Amino acid sequence: MMSPQPVRDAPNSSPEVHGPLPKVQRVTRSPSRVSARRHTALPRRPTLIAVVLAIAVTLLAGCATFQDTGARQWHDKPQEGGPLAAPPRVPDQPPESEQPAQPPGSPGGQASPNGCVDPDPQVVATCLNPVSAIAVMPDAQSALVAERATGQVFQVQKGKPAQLVSSIPVDAASGGLISLVLSPSYDEDQLLYAYIATPADHRVVRIAPGDPPVPVLTGIPRSTGSDAGALAVGRDGALLVATGSAGGDNGSLAGKLLRIDTFGHPLKDNPNPASPIYSSGLQTPGGLCVSPTDGTVFITDHLSDRDVLYQATPGQLGTPAWSWPDRPGVAGCTAPPGAIAVAERTSSALFLLHTSPQGGFTGVPQTMLAGTYGRLGPATLASDGLIWLGTNNKGAGGPIVSSDDRVIRIQPPSGGSGSGPD
Secondary structure, three states: OOOOOOOOOOOOOOOOOOOOOOOOOOOOOOHHHHHHHOOOOOOOHHHHHHHHHHHHHHHHHHHOOOOOOOOOOOOOOOOOOOOOOOOOOOOOOOOHHHOOOOOOOOHHHOOOOEOOEOOOOOEEEOOOOOEEEEEEOOOOOEEEEEEOOOOEEEEEEOOEEEEEEEEOOOOHHHOOEEEEEEOOOHHHHOOEEEEEEOOOOEEEEEEOOOOOOEEEEEEEOOOOOOOOEEEEEOOOOOEEEEEOOOOOOOOOOOOEEEEEOOOOOEOOOOOOOOOOEEEEOOOOOOEEEEOOOOOOEEEEEEOOOOEEEEEOOOEEOOOOOEEEOOOOOEEEEEOOOOEEEEEEOOOOEEEEEEEOOOOOEEEEEEEEOOOOOOOEEEEEEOOOOOEEEEEOOOOOOOOOOOOOOOEEEEOOOOOOOOOOOO
């Protein structure tokens, strides 16, 4: 699509003027010009009378003035490119007269979507299947988006159609495409890492452009109907994998936070250097996020009586850092400077905790976007400090709009600048 070209002012054109007409200027004529028509003979009497009358009419006309007719109604009639032209408007935003009427009760004062066209400026991509993961590209303008059930990965950017990047074979009944991250050295290798469900297990796979997925870590227990799990990259470049319990025993890879390198090998500073297990005690994890300031790892989880946020520690996980007795359905999380933002599926909101320099929480938590976009799933932080979110509305039994499911990009209320993705 060609970019709109600026409209140039027409050469030698004048803007249209509105308002009272100017007064007609007095016109005077020289007597010598009036009498200079015939010098050879005097006119006869009738002709002389006619000439005198003509002179009188002319002089009276020269002395005449026109009264101002008073104030006139202002008509704002824009000109093409002239100084009275209509003001510019944001691209893709229709004029006010063309915007659809806002339905009663619509959140945020935004017009309703029309098919896959969504007028909300915070919406980046529309008409996806439920989104399980978002990996923002280094340019902070585009992102790779994973669909849980289909295993497809799309590259999305505001104002551009989604482009299919990869299609990963998954077992949708056991979780599908659960999570996705960029390689710690993505600028050099262009690799992706995904956490997926197969008919045999849950596993971490590596994806190179144009190649089939390559297993990195396999044999993680799975359970039918569970989509628990998450993937993140630590500040040290380690791959972090949160796994669901799936009824596994303490020695299995189920219900753990795993810490491996990009080849699937355990990190040497794990509690057991020969094991990928870093922490134990997870049940149904929904999200992983890493603080950009100190590298602290947070995990959202669902217990039988509450939802919780853990701070990862070596060995058995201790007391949760935060608990939700009302069980809002915590999902993905992200850590903008000075805060932890947790997406909530059941409550259809974004929950914000403010962190203190000492590592605890301070102030009053905030609930954002309540009911605005429906069920929120994955969350991640871009290098420019904006939070990206995905929705999980289709097939969830709740209300949907024509543009679901969507990818959203918002400014975190902390107002801090970004320090990189989770």
